[in-house]
């Protein structure tokens with residue numbers, strides 16, 4: 587599908603298998619999410635604009651490329667987004683961070699906002715929204731709605747796993763936002779869990795079940 591990239595590098599696929607296994611411990615799950623996030627970050631930033639600056643090596647003066655423009659923003663959808671955020675920040679430590687607190691209403695499955703904090707100058711920055719699971723797409727859509735309302739103009743969405751339903755919903759609502767995922771699974775079940783998936787990413791990251 588246009589605007590959707592599956593990052594199927596062998597290291598990502600291997601680590602995703604470990605993440606999916608139900609016997610994977612909380613500590614391993616957290617470490618693996620962080621590692622996969624680093625690999626996804628590498629992929630989602632591959633076309634960032636660059637400019638040459640003059641530097642001096644121990645041997646000679648040269649023109650050498652650095653990232654240009656304002657610092658990136660990573661926007662983490664609480665709480666599971668934190669797991670991906672850590673890995674992204676390992677690779678881009680100077681990025682700014684936005685937090686969007688949303689919970690899923692158990693009856694309607696709609697996203698309800700309880701917290702929002704974003705850095706200044708969103709309009710001039712690339713905003714990379716992170717959430718491990720793109721299930722119904724409600725949280726991703728609500729978070730992106732809110733970030734756009736706060737000024738974000740260029741956004742990308744990164745997740746570990748997506749359901750076809752979530753991909754379609756997000757592409758319909760925000761066709762300008764490319765999606766990068768490590769895999770697209772079969773479907774959602776009646777409780778809006780991704781099948782086969784990996785369970786509840788937040789619970790597995792934080793050991794809350």
Ligand code: URA
Nearest residue numbers: 721779780785786787
């Ligand atoms: N959120 C999760 O953590 N897991 C799913 O399968 C769906 C939504």
